Each structure stands twice: as structure tokens, then as C-alpha cells.
Amino acid sequence: MKLAPVRFYNTFGRTKEELRPAPDGAVRIYSCGPTVYRYVHVGNLRTFMLPDLLCRSLEYLGYATEQVMNVTDVGHLTDDTFDRGEDKMLVSARLENKSTGEIADHYTAAFLDDIRKVNIRPASHYPHATEYIAEMLDLIEKLIAKGHAYEIDGTVYYDIATFPAYGRLSRNSTDKLIAGARGEPDPRKRHPGDFTLWKAAGGHRLQVWPSPWGEGFPGWHIECSAMSMSILGERFDIHTGGADNVFPHHEAEIAQSEAVTGHQVVSIWMHGGLLMLSGARMAKSAGNFFRITELEEQGFDPLAFRYLALQAKYRAPLNFSTDGLAGADRALRQLRERIAGWSAHPGEDIAKVSEEWESRFRAAIADDLDLPAAMALVAELSRSSVTPPTKARLLTSWDRVLGLDLRRPAPEGSLPAGAAELLAAREKARAAKDFARSDQLREELGALGVTVFDTAGGQRIKK
Numbered sequence: 001m002k003l004a005p006v007r008f009y010n011t012f013g014r015t016k017e018e019l020r021p022a023p024d025g026a027v028r029i030y031s032c033g034p035t036v037y038r039y040v041h042v043g044n045l046r047t048f049m050l051p052d053l054l055c056r057s058l059e060y061l062g063y064a065t066e067q068v069m070n071v072t073d074v075g076h077l078t079d080d081t082f083d084r085g086e087d088k089m090l091v092s093a094r095l096e097n098k099s100t101g102e103i104a105d106h107y108t109a110a111f112l113d114d115i116r117k118v119n120i121r122p123a124s125h126y127p128h129a130t131e132y133i134a135e136m137l138d139l140i141e142k143l144i145a146k147g148h149a150y151e152i153d154g155t156v157y158y159d160i161a162t163f164p165a166y167g168r169l170s171r172n173s174t175d176k177l178i179a180g181a182r183g184e185p186d187p188r189k190r191h192p193g194d195f196t197l198w199k200a201a202g203g204h205r206l207q208v209w210p211s212p213w214g215e216g217f218p219g220w221h222i223e224c225s226a227m228s229m230s231i232l233g234e235r236f237d238i239h240t241g242g243a244d245n246v247f248p249h250h251e252a253e254i255a256q257s258e259a260v261t262g263h264q265v266v267s268i269w270m271h272g273g274l275l276m277l278s279g280a281r282m283a284k285s286a287g288n289f290f291r292i293t294e295l296e297e298q299g300f301d302p303l304a305f306r307y308l309a310l311q312a313k314y315r316a317p318l319n320f321s322t323d324g325l326a327g328a329d330r331a332l333r334q335l336r337e338r339i340a341g342w343s344a345h346p347g348e349d350i351a352k353v354s355e356e357w358e359s360r361f362r363a364a365i366a367d368d369l370d371l372p373a374a375m376a377l378v379a380e381l382s383r384s385s386v387t388p389p390t391k392a393r394l395l396t397s398w399d400r401v402l403g404l405d406l407r408r409p410a411p412e413g414s415l416p417a418g419a420a421e422l423l424a425a426r427e428k429a430r431a432a433k434d435f436a437r438s439d440q441l442r443e444e445l446g447a448l449g450v451t452v453f454d455t456a457g458g459q460r461i462k463k
């Protein structure tokens with residue numbers, strides 16, 4: 001069967017490109033995953049939603065997928081060049097009085113719980129960085145042998161001057177790369193932008209491994225080169241991450257992987273837009289973040305966050321506010337109630353009409369995951385004159401991509417959409433002795449399936 005072409009925006013060339021997976025092969029996707037020394041926040045969840053939407057959409061269009069997401073359980077330092085800062089895994093371990101393994105297990109489990117809440121399906125593989133130290137050492141040795149890396153006192157640096165394409169992904173000039181090397185760079189480095197592949201243990205006792213250059217631990221960037229190529233091979237289709245991973249993380253990954261293999265490894269680089277809170281990027285380090293469990297405790301359906309995210313283009317920044325989330329929560333509940341009503345409605349399911357809508361939905365997701373267009377189609381279909389059973393069937397099918405649990409039954413005892421407002425209005429009308437209005441509202445409530453009767457203690461309802 002010939003599959004429909006799919007196009008994605010490739011950060012590398014800043015243009016949409018057609019996906020060309022190996023014939024009859026799965027679309028192979030690698031995604032930068034969580035660092036497990038802290039809880040993930042909803043900004044991280046938005047980043048992890050990108051590969052989920054990719055896999056769901058590709059599968060909907062008939063492609064098979066294989067997705068790898070790494071789990072960074074080697075603490076990488078605050079500063080990406082490893083010149084200063086403290087190891088985050090070790091800080092967490094000290095603060096929480098646990099071993100680094102216990103810390104990683106705890107936060108990995110929390111990460112899996114959190115992604116489940118927003119219907120992010122698990123990846124095919126979750127490799128842990130600590131399980132790939134040998135593969136990382138192998139890559140570093142190859143880079144040294146090929147003249148792309150050099151050692152100073154047990155620390156190995158990548159020599160960026162040996163890889164002319166360094167800076168192409170992020171469109172950084174060499175000047176900017178120097179400026180991008182924060183902190184006081186090691187004066188012995190050949191170029192201030194040279195990044196660490198292996199860091200000498202120094203005073204560290206935990207999470208250090210033997211290497212040809214003495215005890216130490218790997219840099220963050222080499223993890224992703226080692227795990228992606230070990231599992232997916234030296235050529236794979238898509239690499240995802242957040243917009244904040246473009247430089248230096250993915251720039252460094254290209255320099256490492258391509259210098260070792262001598263060819264292009266990743267076909268398409270896709271980056272998710274950041275989540276903004278009051279104009280600033282949601283970040284752990286800035287302290288301005290929400291966990292999905294916190295939003296749940298405030299009474300929001302976690303999938304309201306997913307609904308909110310689907311309404312923005314995945315590559316665009318998205319402003320987060322609790323007002324926006326409340327709107328998404330209401331809209332999602334109403335949509336579920338309407339679908340429940342439509343599916344119970346007698347009527348004809350018309351195949352010809354359904355095909356037209358279906359092809360528009362497929363076209364939207366095949367065009368660089370245009371979920372806002374898909375959500376606009378959901379709204380248009382809901383308002384349309386299409387028969388209720390056809391609406392219900394189409395939306396149920398589209399939910400395989402949207403992941404909004406559209407067929408979830410309303411919680412026991414909950415009111416249909418709009419009923420609470422009508423009840424409040426009727427309470428007011430009765431207080432004002434406007435009985436004509438009160439009777440009219442009673443009829444409107446009846447149409448929603450809510451029977452109202454008046455008692456000495458006020459109005460009561462029966463569903």
C-alpha cells in the first residue's frame with residue numbers, strides 16, 4: 001500500500017521536507033528525554049508531547065514507528081561546558097539523603113506517571129545513560145583517533161574547529177559560539193566553544209566510571225549520540241527536542257555523530273516551542289513552573305493541558321495561564337458531553353460525507369502536524385449539519401491522534417454542560433419572583449435531561 005506523503009519542518013534547513021523512511025521500515029524517532037533528578041513540569045510535558053503526536057499521527061496515516069527516549073540519569077552540570085557548576089544528581093542525592101540510583105528511580109517513576117496523565121504514550125525504548133557508558137567511551141575514542149577530540153588532564157574536549165559544519169543547525173557564527181561559552185572557560189581549551197565529551201572525576205566519588213583517561217563521567221551531549229545510534233542505527237528519520245536543545249545540545253550531537261560515521265545521521269530535526277509563563281520561559285532553574293499534578297489538585301482535568309497544547313502550532317511558543325487552562329477544561333468537557341449525546345442519537349452514518357472530513361483531517365496532520373487545523377476541523381464538524389452518528393464516529397477516530405479521551409463518560413453525578421449556569425440563573429429568577437423566567441429556565445434544563453423541582457429549601461434536581 002502506498003502511504004500518503006508527510007512533510008515536517010526540518011530545523012536544519014528551515015523548510016518543510018518530505019519524510020522518506022526506509023522502504024517497508026518503521027519511522028525511527030529519537031527524542032531527548034527527562035533528566036531524572038527533579039520532577040518534570042508542564043513545559044517539559046509539552047516538549048515530550050511532540051514525539052507522541054508524531055507517532056500517533058504517523059500511525060494514523062498507516063506508518064509504523066519506533067521511538068526511543070533517553071533518560072538522563074547521569075547528572076550533568078548546570079553549565080553545559082562543564083567548566084563550573086555542581087552535579088545535579090549529586091545535589092539531589094545529598095538534599096534528599098538517598099543514593100543517586102534511588103533518586104533516578106524515584107523521578108523516573110514520577111515522569112512515567114506524569115506523561116500517562118496527559119496521554120503521552122510510552123516510547124518503544126527508554127535507555128538510561130548509565131547503561132551506555134561503554135558506547136559513549138567507544139565514540140570518544142573514535143573521535144580522538146580521528147583528530148576531532150583532545151584530552152587535557154583526564155578531561156576530553158571536542159575540537160569544534162575540526163568540524164566546519166559546527167553552528168549550522170543553530171545558525172551560530174563562530175563569534176556567537178565564543179559568546180555562548182558561558183562562565184570562565186578552561187584556558188587550556190583550543191577554542192572557548194569546545195565542549196566536554198568526558199570530564200575527569202575531580203572530587204567526585206559517586207557516578208564516576210573508569211576510562212582510558214582515568215576516572216570520570218560523560219558529557220551530556222555524547223549520551224544522545226551513543227544511545228540514538230546504538231538503538232536506531234547510524235541513519236534514522238527524526239530527532240526531536242525542545243527549542244532550547246538546538247544549541248548547544250543538538251549542535252554538539254551532530255558534530256559527534258557525523259564526525260564518527262562520516263555521514264548524515266538524522267534526516268529531520270524537529271523542535272517543540274517553549275511554554276511561557278507570564279512572558280518568561282517555564283523553567284526549573286527560574287522556579288516558575290507547574291507540575292501536572294498541581295494543576296490536577298486545582299481541579300483541572302490533566303487532559304485540558306493537552307487540549308490547550310493542541311491549539312497551538314507545536315513549533316510556536318505557547319503562553320500558559322490558568323485562565324487559558326480553565327477555558328480548555330470547559331471546552332473539553334463540553335465536547336465529551338456532546339459526543340456522548342451524538343453517539344446515542346438515532347440517525348444515519350453517511351460514508352461519503354465522512355470520507356471528505358476524514359481526508360481533511362489526514363491532510364492537516366500530514367502537513368507538519370498541523371494540530372491547530374485539526375482542532376479547527378473538530379469545531380467545524382461539531383457545528384456542521386453532519387448526522388450525529390457520523391460526527392461521533394469521526395471524532396472517536398480522530399481521538400486516536402488527539403488523545404483527549406473524548407469517549408470518557410462524564411463523572412457520576414456531574415451536570416451536563418451549561419446546566420450549572422441555568423440553575424444559577426433560575427435561582428436568581430426565583431429570588432426575584434420572576435416566575436415566567438424561572439419556568440422557562442426549568443424547560444431549558446429539562447431539554448438537557450435535568451429535572452428541577454422546588455422545595456422549601458430551594459430548588460432540587462434529578463437527572
Ligand SMILES: [Zn+2]
Pocket residue numbers: 031032033224249
Ligand atoms: Zn539529547
